[in-house]
Amino acid sequence: MAKQKKQPRPKAETPKGFRDYFGADVEERRHMLDAIAGVYHRYGFDALESSGVETVEALGKFLPDVDRPNEGVFAWQDEDETWMALRYDLTAPLARVYAQHRNDLPTPYRRYAMGPVWRNEKPGPGRFRQFYQCDADTVGTASMAADAEICAMLSDALEEVGIPRGDYVVRINNRKVLNGVLEVMGVAEGEVRDAVLRTIDKFDKVGEAGVRELLGKGRLDASGAYIDGVGLTEEQAEPVVRFLTSKGDDNAATLANLAGAVGASEIGQAGVDELRQIADLLAAQGYGPDRIVIDPSVVRGLGYYTGPVFEAELTFEILDDKGRPRQFGSVAGGGRYDDLVARFTGQTVPAVGVSIGVDRLLAALREKGRVGGTAQGPVVVTVMDRDRMADYQTMVADLRNAGIRAEVYLGNPKNFGNQMKYADKRNSPIAIIEGGDEKERGVVQLKDLILGAKIAENATLEEWKERPSQIEVSRADLVAEVRKMLDSQNA
Secondary structure, rough: OOOOOOOOOOOOOOOOOOOOOOEEEEEEEHHHHHHHHHHHHHOOOOOOOOOOOEEHHHHHOOOOOOOOOOOEEOEEEOOOEEEEEEOOOHHHHHHHHHHOOOOOOOEHHHHHHEEEEEEEEEEOOOEEEEEEEEEEEOOOOOOHHHHHHHHHHHHHHHOOOOOOOOOOEEEEEEEHHHHHHHHHHHHOOOOOHHHHHHHHHOOOHHHHHHHHHHHEEEOOOEOEEEEEOOOHHHHHHHHHHHOOOOOOOOHHHHHHHHHHHHHHOOHHHHHHHHHHHHHHHHHHHHOOOEEEEOOOOOOOOOOOOEEEEEEEEEEEEEEEOOOOOOEEEEEEEEEOOOOOOHHHHHHOEEEEEEEEEHHHHHHHHHOOOOOOOOOOEEEEOOOOOOHHHHHHHHHHHHHHHHHOOOEEEOOEEEEHHHHHHHHHHHOOEEEEOOOOOHHHHOOOEEEHHHHHHHHHHHHHHHHHHHHOOOEEEEEEHHHHHHHHHHHHHHO
């Protein structure tokens, strides 16, 4: 009988494009999501938690191939031959939820949702196949008050999580204005219109001169490769350039410039009027250009949205991998999308929403030093006598009942040094020690591990004697003394 080949052990590694998150990362994200949810809730939005799995038909953007619809989503075929996929955003599921439950939901329906989404795309530096989104949307109203409210709420959310005024700006544009520009140019639906839209989307990378070249004959890119242009004349391209460079000294000047760029186009003038309404509503609430501004250079998403579009950009500088200063950039975006629910109902349902990139926002806060470092661990009750484990468990229960994070050391207690190493590795603020002698005298020793580390690094012997990192307290006063020490550490 042939000997059966031994199965190789599986590799302990995360799949490509995914990562593991440990204590501090998870806590930082949770605190941020809680802070943002608090703002959304304050604005009257309700939480919605929908399934992480949708039918490919409901997602709409991706259709089954011969084998599987693997272009952009993680998909599989169910036993009834229905194609299923992990959601790639939180907006498509909202459209399905609203269409399915619209008779039971209030109109307008205001909801926020937070959770992971999945993209079956090529991963890269800082680009993962699973990441968190944090959305808020209003479905069922065409009022510009909803758009203004979303922008104000986004501004409040950024400040709530630690981005101060002056370090960010919410910029607003409108797809209808662009449509008016295209109408003035005489560019109809088709390849030329799509090429113009793609060129507009490159404005933030190539600037005005680059857009002129790409709308015309073409240009050499940074690598020296020649990129063919759209083939428009300078006269044809001029309305696009006027649109992209319409920003004035204030919102009134910008709106006047945009009105000139769209000329007699009705759809364009309607877009300018919507921007004017939003600006007036925001000004009435005290949101000035130091926080929110009309800016025609916001072009990302104009191919998807049907009306106003907005983007939150962080304006402070960071250093890139080569030590060069650059602005951090966009951390949130959104706009009005009035066609999404119609896929299910056949009827246009107005909607507007925003999505905050939680991981990018966390990265920004780390760059500013407002989050980061190692999360504080629990108070550790050491074990001096394994036969007295019940005493130590009583001690830790008293701390937990008082709301103090605490644990008993559960490893081999034989080597006390190992218990201290464990406490250090857990980043514990305090170690509690009660040997037989302390037990008889009704006291415990509290070792301030944070102060102890500082003393070990910097203090002289005299300073160490004056500032002992270990004190003896009454067992009856344990909870009060631990809380006092924790308060002192966090002061």
